[in-house]
Amino acid sequence: MTRFRHLLVALIAVVISAGQLQAQTGTIRGRILDSATGTAVADVEVTVAGRTVPTDADGRFVLTDVPAGDYTLTATRLGYRSVEQPVTVVVGQTSTIEILMIIAPVGLEGLVAIGYGEEEKRDLTGAVVEVEAEEFNTGRIVTAEELIQAKVAGVQVTANNGGEPGGGISMRIRGATSITATNEPLYVIDGVPVPPGGGLSAGRNALNFLNPDDIESFVVLKDASSTAIYGSQGANGVVLITTKSGRGAASGAQVTFLGNWSGSNVTNGPDILNAEQFRQAVADQAPAVLDVLGDATTDWRDAVEQGGFGQDYSLAVAGATNKMNYRLSLGYLSQQGAVKASKNERLSLNLAYNQLLFDDALRLQANVMGARTEDKFTPGGVLGSADNMAPTEPIEDADSPYGGYFEWDDPLGTNNPVGQLNLILDEGTTYRSLGNVTGQYFLPWVDGLSATTRLSYVVTNSERRTFSPSISKGEAESGNDGTVSRSNPTENNFNFEAFGAWAKNWERSSFDVTGGFAWWQWRSEFPSFFAQQLSSDLLGPNGIPSAQLERTFLTVDEFRLASWYARANYGFKDRYLLTATVRADGSSKFGEDNRWATFPSIAGAWRISEEGFMDGAGWLSDLKLRLSYGTNGNQGFPSYSQYKDYLFGGPLAQAQFGSEFVSTIRPSGVDPNIRWEETQAWNIGIDYGFWNNRLAGSIEFYANNTDDLIFEVPVAAGTNLSNFVTTNIGSMKNKGFELTVNALIAEGAGGGFQYNANFNFAYNQNELTEINPFFAGAQEIPVGLISGGVGSFIQVHTPGEPINSFNVYRHIRDSSGNPIYEDMNGDDVIDEQDLYVDLDENGIINQDDRAPFQDPAPDWIIGHTSNMRWKNFDLSFTLLAQVGNYVYNNNASTGGFYDNLRDSSAPNNLHASVLDNEFQRPQYFSDVYVEDASFLRMNNIQLGYQVTPRLRAYGVVQNAFTITGYSGIDPTAAGINGVDNNIFPQVRTFLAGLNFAI
């Protein structure tokens, strides 16, 4: 504590002394006007001498206490070209300046973060897309990744669990590159890399610790040239997240308050029988159990759903002086899900502090962000039970020993979802902090040379608590008789980065080089315990009465990465650009011989519009051709794969020797020579701009080939210690094309109508090219576990097809296209021999007649955003479409057959598809259930009104409507893997908000 106080005193002293340095100063006043219309431009960031102020509604700005001297003033604003203008400050005087800005569509000007540095967008050679705060999706946003859904061509952002607030998100940049290793991009937050998928959490999404209101921009690095600086982590693309700082704030404290309130309702219910239909079905198909039915009429979905209320507040204070700036923000969010018991709460704090020291030679930056997130979960199984529970049964039953909830006597019967909901508790608390201190020192002895050191950490401390009382039906029938469990994953990551940069400009050419060293250390520990057969339910999740069975677990994981990297840019006559990047990574995940690998890339660009021969084409304001090639790696898979290690057996898997029980050890099957997956990527891009860039954008073509794919491959029995060994075998390719169009349709001169539109289109085609090069026959790796049967896999990885292709029988259809269900071969049994096409024409329908049919990845992803402004009103909307994504409707396949009524003495409700299909027995592997889930969705519509220059009010409708042919609840409900199985229902959200600035 004393130490901390000293630190605080020192910090305050620094701040005060910085203020005292103002002595020989003057003032700059100015106004910024639109060059075309002559009207004032508000919200321009005006930067002089490291300080930034915004212009007011009248386009005016003031910078006081500027030390005397000559400066270059820069003015930047989204939608305009940046302007640089010299300005001289004289002691005690006010310099006045007027600046004209030229309109340019969003996204073509300014500096963009590229990893270990920044670059002018116009000088980029790779496929790099920036999304700034102004362009983010609006509405109820719990998770940072949602901000850029539909905003970047080739980036698929999909919720893993439907409409669950703050649920996990899968992001795919240009399709999947791997099967066993991760397909998630590398996230780098303020220069700090976080582990695959965002790291660790006891809640839903590890990135939920970020308050979206604190984010300034996303930069997506898509091609190998731009991601090569991240080497072995870059194969799935890189997402750089930059949080807001005090840069650009007024010298006094500038306070902003954002608040919004929202409610949501479920858009669509499951297609199941109502009580009347169900009773009829039982009477017709399973009269033996008719007398067990109750006489209630219960809508089980309705009984477990709620209108999700949410509130979200952010309060930020920012300030800046000559030498420093700061921003401190506090956020609070509380968000209910559309299913009872699900809730998300976040309290977040974010501090950014920048300081110039030693005559501005040392730039010190510190960012610390921390959050507590509380996740409450709907107990597992509630949604499935709600769909399966007979609608004829009551919710409550006064005589029930199961907490007063109706339950079937038959243990095979579905459990009461309301009972599960109210009796079982499942919640998590996560404390997470990410911080870094960066010092950049401009070395005095060489002009243009700087050295940067960054120390950063990610610390997570989390807790997941569950409690199932002995009176819940599931506990009673599993014999667990009351379970309390707790797990406390922790994460302790440390990163050290040191890099130097040198830049020099000559008359006709420029050169810069960046090179450095990185050290990443990620350590996680997973302690947990559970106790079962509790002697009492009274202590709930907070204590353990005597229990028959108590077990504890602990695992520890540590990963280290050391890297050397370098990047050089050369530009000639501002039109020939060349970038070369290399990164050498050494990783703890590989054995001695494969530890180090080098990932090079090269890219060039030709700015054709700068050529003399283009002088006549004034309408063509920008034309740049880019070409890049490079290699990336992927090591997003578990640590220690190279070790033949022995796994200790748990207390429930002991062997009995006489009257004693002996714990076991088991050696693992291993390929000690496992190495990185490598992706070789080509990218050809064209940046274009017409009519002073009023219509601008880019076109990209790419091909990514991944080799040495890591698979669990079957090994010859007897040669290793497992039937599968993780090794490098197999190849995959993705190729595609992306088109982005930004158009300024109406300029909005003089407060008139302004209209900006963005369109992005992406097409991707995935193909698994090879699994096992040593075998000539048919090769298949079954994946995609479905519910129904045990160990039923609906998808397959097989060469020549996209990964995760559905592997199904072709159901014979009748003349109207409906699947048949009749005894075709006259053997008095209706089975697969009657229903499916004999693909291999051998007269028997068996496993071999299943064949790949479609896959869950979309062929096309299309995003559109419109931004309109008229007087004080603004209107924006974002559309998202996917075409060619298929979904396996597991809800229909597990509920759509009459045997469900007969398999036990407690009949299950049926999926309504049974009324059409009339299946008696399950047809899990029929193509009937593989559906085209292409859709067009109005992601969000926002209408805002600027009440005063300081106050804006707005309303948003999220997920306003979805147009789709998919018969299930929602075309995106299946998540990234395409199996729709009782996922959290999709919601429509209505939100009202206020933004207030002081």
Add this chain to the structure above:
Amino acid sequence: MSKEHETTDKAMIKQRLKILFIAGAVLVAGLSCTITTEPESTVTDANVFKDTKSYQAFLAKLYGGLVVTGQQGPHGQPDFSGLDEGFTSYSRQLWQHQELPTDEAVIAWNDAGLPELTTSGWASSNQFVEMMYQRVFFQVSMVNEFLRETTDEKLAERGHSDLADEIADFRAEARFLRALSYWHGIDLFANIPLVTEADGLGATPPQQSTRDVVFAYIVDELTAIRGDLPSAGAGDYGRADQGALAMLLAKVYMNAEVYVNSDMYAAALTELGNVIGAYQLASNYFANFMADNHTSPEMIFALPQDGLNTRTWGGTTFIAHAQVGGSMDAAAFGLNGGWWGLRVMPELVALFPLGPIGPDGRGNFHTDGQNLSVAEITNFGDGYASQKYSNMTSLGLPGSHSEFPDIDFPMFRLADAYLMYAECVLRGGGGSRPTALGYINQLRERAYGDQTGNITDPELTLAFILDERARELYWEGHRRTDLVRFGVFTGAGKIWEWKGGVQAGRETPAHLGIYPIPARELQSNPNLTQNPGY
């Protein structure tokens, strides 16, 4: 602040920054040398045997491999990937392969490949066939690794030579377990590779061997280790002793006509002589299939399960739960619920005079709500249900857990040895016919509760033995081997419902007498040739 001071300060600052810079460079150099991380929650092969308890723990895994499916129990950290873990249980797969294609059992579930085990429709892609094969070789690989890690040289290297005697016994047990699995291997698949500890771990797929070679290997191994095992009945419960070894050898010899076309009934009789005196029949037949069946004096070799310490979804968890359904009361079996799966075929019921209500107490079938005939495989109501296994103790108390029974799987028990003895006598292996008749009548007396079921010498025929084996040993994982030995598993010699894929049953081709080499194994090991007919 004077100008001079300022300069000095700046110089100092520069100096400090230089030092910082150099310190940073040194730090970088230092860090880049230490990328290695070693597993902390598991142990590498370099360290694991520093703890001498690891030898016993590894041996425990060799036994555990017959019962549990992974390191966590009942599921989690599985031994195999690519299949539902509950399906990967050795004892469950062995049971399914020995029972489902026979006249003893049928299962209602529709899991891909499961009905095919009953309808003679198994193919090389069948996931259960693959799992059985993999389990056999998992055991072989584990034993081989154990033997490689426990050589005298390795022990000396680690300074553990003082443990050599104890570990010599462990090694003998390990070799017994390998021989047991190889026996299952040649019985089920015939033409399998022979991999021993002499073949190191590695990428080279093994060559296919023949039944003859593996048969000889099993016999040699068992003969070689006999002296290192405790005498019959003297070993720890759950572990191999000379009784288990003799029983295994007897089984191998008794089926030698099938395996290697050679009459070895005399040798089998000799081995049975090493078994029979060391054990006693339990007074209650069903005491062998209850939660406390580890107390049965009849047990020669069992796979122990325990609700609190040894949990699996296979073994008797599977058998006991799957046998319960329909109107049966799970609680009466000490279970939390039935899985509505297993029933018996009508042909088994027919072996008991008057069926379930007859005098033979072993025919303990549940008939309420059940049809005798199996019109529909997937309907639990078709076929009588068996009540053979129970998670109640012989004192009428439930086992320690109602999901995971305490019932140990009875792999070898004395009644089997009696029946084998009689069969070997009848097949001309020597021995004494009156002794054989005595053994049989001991079983009959126990079953009937009195001597009314006893048979006379003329009734003691091979045909009687086959039927009596079903009556005594049904659902214990012996039937397929028995039917094969009697030459009626395939062909038209014996027909039962759903044999050949039709309810009435029909003749099947001879190649079904052995299972196919799994398709995936043919992919992984190009040295293998598929069994004929598949």
